[in-house]
Amino acid sequence: MRAALTISGNHAVLTRANPLAKFGGVFLITLVLALSIDWMSASVALACELLLFPLAGLTFTLLWQRGWPLIIAAAVGGWSTSILAPDSGKILLDVGLWSMSEGSLELGLGFLLRGLAIALPAVLLMSCTDPTDLADALAQKARLPHRFVLGTLAAMRLVGLMAEEWQTIGMARRARGVGSRGTPWQRMRATLGQSFGLLVQAIRRATRLAVTMEARGFGGASRTWARESTYSRLDIWVLLGGAAIAAGAVIAAVWAGTWNMVWLERS
Amino acid sequence: MPAHHHGGVRPAAVTARGWGWRHAGRSKPAVNALDLDIHPGERVLLLGPSGAGKSTLLHALAGVLGDSTAGDGGPADSDDADESGSLLIDGEAPRDRRGRAGLMQQDPETQVVLSRLGDDVAFGAENLSVPRDEIWTRVHEALDDVGLAHLPLDHPTSALSGGQKQRLALAGILAMRPGLILLDEPTANLDPAGVLEVRDSVGRCLDKTGATLVVVEHRVSVWKDLVDRIIVLQPGSGTQPAVLIDGAPDQVLEQAREMLIAAGVWVPGYVPATRRRSLFGGPDIENLPVRQELAPGQLLLAAEGLAVSRERPRRRGFKSIPPLPIQPDITAQVRAGEALTITGPNGSGKSTFALTLAGLIPPVGGKVSATVELSRGAGIDPYKWKAEQLIARIGTVFQEPEHQFVTGRVLDELQFGPRHLGHGEERVDELLERLRLTGLVDANPYTLSGGEKRRLSVATVLAAHPQVLVLDEPTFGQDANTWAELASFLSELLDAGTAVVSVTHDQEFTHVLGGTELRLDAQGLSAPGVGPAGVGPSGVDAPEAATP
Numbered sequence: 001m002r003a004a005l006t007i008s009g010n011h012a013v014l015t016r017a018n019p020l021a022k023f024g025g026v027f028l029i030t031l032v033l034a035l036s037i038d039w040m041s042a043s044v045a046l047a048c049e050l051l052l053f054p055l056a057g058l059t060f061t062l063l064w065q066r067g068w069p070l071i072i073a074a075a076v077g078g079w080s081t082s083i084l085a086p087d088s089g090k091i092l093l094d095v096g097l098w099s100m101s102e103g104s105l106e107l108g109l110g111f112l113l114r115g116l117a118i119a120l121p122a123v124l125l126m127s128c129t130d131p132t133d134l135a136d137a138l139a140q141k142a143r144l145p146h147r148f149v150l151g152t153l154a155a156m157r158l159v160g161l162m163a164e165e166w167q168t169i170g171m172a173r174r175a176r177g178v179g180s181r182g183t184p185w186q187r188m189r190a191t192l193g194q195s196f197g198l199l200v201q202a203i204r205r206a207t208r209l210a211v212t213m214e215a216r217g218f219g220g221a222s223r224t225w226a227r228e229s230t231y232s233r234l235d236i237w238v239l240l241g242g243a244a245i246a247a248g249a250v251i252a253a254v255w256a257g258t259w260n261m262v263w264l265e266r267s
Numbered sequence: 268m269p270a271h272h273h274g275g276v277r278p279a280a281v282t283a284r285g286w287g288w289r290h291a292g293r294s295k296p297a298v299n300a301l302d303l304d305i306h307p308g309e310r311v312l313l314l315g316p317s318g319a320g321k322s323t324l325l326h327a328l329a330g331v332l333g334d335s336t337a338g339d340g341g342p343a344d345s346d347d348a349d350e351s352g353s354l355l356i357d358g359e360a361p362r363d364r365r366g367r368a369g370l371m372q373q374d375p376e377t378q379v380v381l382s383r384l385g386d387d388v389a390f391g392a393e394n395l396s397v398p399r400d401e402i403w404t405r406v407h408e409a410l411d412d413v414g415l416a417h418l419p420l421d422h423p424t425s426a427l428s429g430g431q432k433q434r435l436a437l438a439g440i441l442a443m444r445p446g447l448i449l450l451d452e453p454t455a456n457l458d459p460a461g462v463l464e465v466r467d468s469v470g471r472c473l474d475k476t477g478a479t480l481v482v483v484e485h486r487v488s489v490w491k492d493l494v495d496r497i498i499v500l501q502p503g504s505g506t507q508p509a510v511l512i513d514g515a516p517d518q519v520l521e522q523a524r525e526m527l528i529a530a531g532v533w534v535p536g537y538v539p540a541t542r543r544r545s546l547f548g549g550p551d552i553e554n555l556p557v558r559q560e561l562a563p564g565q566l567l568l569a570a571e572g573l574a575v576s577r578e579r580p581r582r583r584g585f586k587s588i589p590p591l592p593i594q595p596d597i598t599a600q601v602r603a604g605e606a607l608t609i610t611g612p613n614g615s616g617k618s619t620f621a622l623t624l625a626g627l628i629p630p631v632g633g634k635v636s637a638t639v640e641l642s643r644g645a646g647i648d649p650y651k652w653k654a655e656q657l658i659a660r661i662g663t664v665f666q667e668p669e670h671q672f673v674t675g676r677v678l679d680e681l682q683f684g685p686r687h688l689g690h691g692e693e694r695v696d697e698l699l700e701r702l703r704l705t706g707l708v709d710a711n712p713y714t715l716s717g718g719e720k721r722r723l724s725v726a727t728v729l730a731a732h733p734q735v736l737v738l739d740e741p742t743f744g745q746d747a748n749t750w751a752e753l754a755s756f757l758s759e760l761l762d763a764g765t766a767v768v769s770v771t772h773d774q775e776f777t778h779v780l781g782g783t784e785l786r787l788d789a790q791g792l793s794a795p796g797v798g799p800a801g802v803g804p805s806g807v808d809a810p811e812a813a814t815p
Contacts, residue, residue, distance in 0.1 A: 132386055154380050160425065161376055167577075171627040172670035175663035177687045177731065179654035193673060200669065200713065208377035215329045215370035216380070216439060217394035226389035226402045 012057030012128055014238070019134040020141050021235035025242025026121040032246040033118050038258035039106060041249035042113035048245040049120045056128040067123040074115030082108025131156060133229070140229040147219060154213060158205055162198060169197045276476040278307035279367055279446030281328065285352030287503065288323055288332065297323040299503035301352070303510060307446070310473060310480040312490050312516070315500035316530035317716050317746070320509065321483040324500075325449045327354055328481065329370035330361035356447060366395040368447040369440030373455050373744075375429045378436035384410070384427075385420030387435060391443040402442070409438035412475065413468045428613055430461025434468050441472055448473070450482040454489060455744040458613045458772045462489055469493070485746055487527075488535040491516050499523055531718070531746030539751035541779050544758045561603040561764050567641040567735055568601040568624065568649070568661070568766070574632030575616055575623045592631045594620055599785050601735055603640075604761055606782030607768045615787040617770045618666070618739050624768065625663040625737040626650045641734055655687050662733035666740045668724035669713060677715075677723060678708040684731035691732055698726040701756065718749035725753065729760075736760065738769040742776050754779040 014022065029045055053059065064071070081104070083093075088103030100108075135153040139146040178190050213219070253259040283303040289296040298320035305311055313321050326332045333348055356364050369391070372378060381387040388406045397405070410416045413434040427435060433453055440448060450469065454462040470493050473480055484490050487497075497519040499512040512523045520527070520534060527534050561567075574592035581588045593616030601607055601624070609617045622628045624635055626649025636647045637660070645656045652660070665671050674680045681698060685691035699705045702722040707715065712723060721741070728736065736757075742750050754776055761767050761780065771777060777784060 130383075132381060132383060157379070157382055157425075168665070168667075169670050171622060172663075172665045172667075173673060174627055174654050174657065175625065175665065176671050176673050176727065177654045177658040177684050178673055197670065197672070204669075205374075205377055208372060208374055209380070211326070211329075211331050211370070212372065212378055212436075213380055213390075214331045215368075216391035217365045217443065218390070220365065220394060220396075222396055223394050224392075224396045224399060224402065226386065226393050226399060226406070228399065 010057040010128060012055055013234070014052075014056045014124075014128040015130075016232070016234060017128075017238045018141070018229060018231050018235045019129045019137040021231065021238040022125050022129060025238045026125050028239075028242040028246040029121055029249075030118055032249050033114055036250075036253060036260050037107070037110050037114060038253050038260045039110035039113055040256045040258040041253035042110060042117045044252045045245055045249040046113055046117040046120065048248065049117065049124065052124065052241070056124045058124060058127050062127070063120075063123060066127065067119065070119040070123070071116065074112050074119060077115050078108045078112025080108075081111040133227075136225065136227050136229040140225055141231075146223060150218070151213075154209060155206070158202070158209065161205065162202055165201050166194070166198055169194055169201070173197070276444050276478050277446050278477050278479045279356050280307045280358075281305040281447065281479070281481070282355045282358070283352070286327075286354040287349075287351040287509075288320070288327060289349040290323070291333065291348040296320075296349070296503040298327075298500075298509055300507075301354070301500075301509035303498070303513075305479060305481065307479055308477050309496055310494040311482070312487070312494040312497045313481060313483045313500065314487070314497060314527060314530075314532055315511070316502065316532075317718070318502045319500040320503055321500055322451050324354075325370060325451045325481065325483060328356065328361050328447065329368050329449055330365065331370065366391070366443045367445055368449055369443055369445040370449045370451065371433065371436050371440060371453045373452040375432035375436070375456060378439075379424045379427075379432055380439075382424055383420065384415070384418055384422040384424055384435065387424055388438045388442050391439050395443055405442040405444070406438075409441040412441055412472050413438045414464075428461065429457050430464040430613075433457065433461070433465045437465070437468055437472065441476070444476075445478060447479045447481070450480070450484070452484055452744070453482070454484065454486075460612060462486075466490065466493065485531070485744075486533045487520070488533065491520075491535060499527070528747065531748035533747050537747075538775055539747045539754075541751050542755035542758050544779075544781050545762055561640060561734070563604050563764070565603040565640055566600055566638050567603055568635065568637050570597055570599045570620075570624055570633065570635050572633035573597040573599075573620070573623065573630055573635060575619045575628065576631045577619045577622075577628065589631055592616075594787055596633070597785075597787070599624070599783075601766045601768055603734065603766050604764045605766060606757075606761055606780040607766070608777045608780060608782060608784045609768070609770045609787065610772065610777065610784055611787035612789050615789045617787055620787065621737050621739055621768060621770045622663065624649075625661050625735075626652055626657050627663060658684055658728070658731040658733060659688055660733055661735040661737060662728035662731060663737040664724050664728050664739065664741060666743060668720035671724050671727065672712040675711050676708070677704060677710050677712055680712050680723060680727050681730050684727065688731060691730065694730055694732060698730055702726045702752075717744060718746055721745060721749055721753065725756070733765070735766045735768065738767070738771075740770055740772070742771060742773045750776070 033042060033045055053063070083098040083100050083104070085104035085107045087099055087101035090102045091099060092102065092105060093100040131153060135149045138144045139149040173190070173194055178193060179186065250259065281303065283301045286301040287296050287299045301324070313324070315321055323332070354361065356367050361368060379387055380390050385406055388409055389402050392402045392405055406420070407416070410418075415431065415434055415438060424432070424435065448469070454465050457465065466489055469480070472478075473493075480494070482490055482494065494516060497514065497516050498510060499519065500509050501507065501511040503509065511526075512519050514522070524534055528537060574595045575597070576590040576592045578590035580590060593614075597620055599607060609621055611617050619628065623630055626635070629650050635649055637645075637649055641660055643660070645652050645660065649657065649661060672680060673683055681695045682692060685695065699708065702725065704719070704723060704726060707719065712720065715723060725738075725741070741753055745753070757767055758779060767780060769776070769780065
């Protein structure tokens with residue numbers, strides 16, 4: 001339940017890459033996809049990303065389990081774009097207010113593909129990156145303050161606990177006669193009360209955790225790192241891979257004549 | 268004085284001279300006029316009633332008490348914490364000796380910092396700027412010392428049991444090579460096996476390193492043989508010294524036995540006196556009205572082939588997958604005026620079963636059914652009852668009282684149930700009286716002591732007058748006085764006709780309540796048997812009078 005997004009026992013190649021390099025690669029791809037809203041660049045990027053799955057230890061089943069809300073969101077976005085966007089070209093479907101034309105379908109498809117192509121790298125990244133390794137890289141390589149980074153990391157562990165606590169408090173309050181069923185107003189009041197209960201418990205837990213960390217010497221100006229965050233040759237390949245996918249997407253779109261810079265669209 | 272020890276640990280000395288501490292915003296000091304010398308390598312058990320400042324002293328030694336306006340002669344501002352006298356480790360202020368002392372607290376969940384086993388042990392050593400190679404040497408050694416070396420370094424810390432988490436915390440402390448180990452009720456939240464696990468690990472580590480130990484714990488018998496000195500503190504006051512008695516364990520336990528018992532300390536060889544159970548509706552029920560409507564032994568609630576899990580069905584895309592049950596097949600009966608005690612090791616699903624029985628968790632398989640005597644028209648399945656239907660029939664007391672507080676005042680808390688039901692407010696005064704809460708009616712429930720919170724949580728649930736009372740580890744971490752009060756009260760409730768279902772590790776408690784014991788094993792097999800008192804029947808047929 002608390003496993004979050006990281007796949008436990010994942011030994012795929014990309015788990016060995018430095019988290020910052022992976023972030024860099026993903027950033028390059030996302031940047032290009034944010035520039036244009038055409039279907040060509042998105043589908044090239046998406047195809048390349050799907051090919052990378054085995055390197056991150058992902059399978060389609062795992063992807064669907066972890067990323068289904070994103071996938072459905074992209075599909076809904078694509079669908080509504082294709083029926084609501086201004087029509088151009090041949091009309092394919094016309095049901096009263098809703099109509100779908102070649103132009104709007106193309107736009108909708110582009111939207112769907114781009115949504116997926118931007119969402120997938122995030123799932124890919126999280127499934128092969130351990131939060132602790134990410135924190136190590138952020139503190140040692142990106143030189144973010146270690147107190148902030150490690151504090152956040154420790155707090156994130158509590159988030160999982162809080163999910164369980166929420167469930168327990170919900171039951172405990174039902175046992176006191178506070179129903180989470182009923183009218184929307186009653187439900188909202190019940191949720192507010194439960195949130196307050198959770199807040200109290202969260203603060204208690206956080207205070208005790210802070211004491212634990214301080215008692216283990218946390219908070220000093222300097223510290224050593226048991227795990228060294230290093231760059232390797234693999235990281236160059238990760239960055240080059242990200243750049244190649246980004247470049248490939250642009251070149252394909254320009255070649256196909258679909259490249260469509262977002263800010264030039266309205267001119 | 269031991270001069271040299273293994274592992275590069277130099278035992279620490281503690282000196283207190285007229286030391287006192289007042290927490291910010293409090294008028295009374297938590298500790299006052301403490302004079303104390305703890306020699307290097309000594310092992311001290313710290314006892315005293317709640318409010319004697321035991322935890323405050325431990326926190327001060329660990330260097331984690333907040334800032335103070337330390338006796339600078341200026342006018343004391345009551346909003347700031349205030350320190351007086353001196354408290355030193357090896358002649359220096361604890362704050363300036365980071366890593367010299369290591370502290371373990373009560374709640375295992377907050378003793379873990381990082382999500383991988385090895386990283387968590389390394390955390391303290393990293394903060395003390397120990398070189399990398401040295402850190403990993405220490406990590407392996409520390410894990411070996413606490414008996415966790417068989418687990419891989421990337422083992423997820425969330426998958427550890429409570430006892431393992433506390434041993435992990437000990438390993439993290441050992442990796443700092445502290446001269447002083449401070450344990451603040453380290454085993455209060457653990458089952459009996461976990462308690463021994465942690466106690467024995469601490470003992471081994473002390474034998475090896477020779478570090479000084481200060482432990483705070485209510486249950487003296489656990490630590491008695493491991494320590495060589497007991498110090499009894501008393502609540503801070505202006506006139507008396509903080510240390511009440513100080514000496515060798517046997518001597519202190521003899522001299523201060525009566526006083527310790529009065530303070531609710533669990534003194535070895537002493538079981539607090541409790542009310543004996545009598546027959547159903549027997550003569551010695553003081554204040555409780557006998558439930559006339561129920562015949563003794565009347566079946567109220569039954570579990571048949573019940574499979575339980577705390578996890579909700581998981582969503583995999585569009586599919587809904589039922590969780591794997593922790594217990595696949597439990598059969599049990601709950602009867603008026605009889606106790607059902609659920610025992611078994613941690614992780615065997617005891618609490619999950621009790622909460623399912625109480626209509627708070629939906630069954631994964633099998634069913635929970637209420638007889639007409641209990642359901643009174645509300646339907647057969649308690650999980651489907653509305654909240655206000657539930658509390659008037661089955662009351663559940665959770666392990667953590669704070670989870671159940673819904674108002675900001677003790678009196679409102681007690682009146683909450685009756686008000687929702689529209690009847691029964693007259694019972695509130697009786698419960699206040701009976702559970703000694705009368706003086707606290709205007710207090711905020713969150714500010715009460717541990718024992719008071721427990722008594723309040725039992726009272727609030729009983730205010731709705733349920734026929735079945737379910738309690739999850741009611742005696743966990745309670746002092747002997749609260750324990751005795753609770754056990755006596757429940758036995759009286761039973762005699763008055765209420766059915767009591769309790770999840771517990773506490774054998775004495777089980778003995779006082781009598782009835783049936785249902786033992787759940789970790790493998791997922793349930794083995795019903797007759798409890799020590801041998802009162803209740805078990806394994807009888809299914810409820811015949813259940814509503815359709």
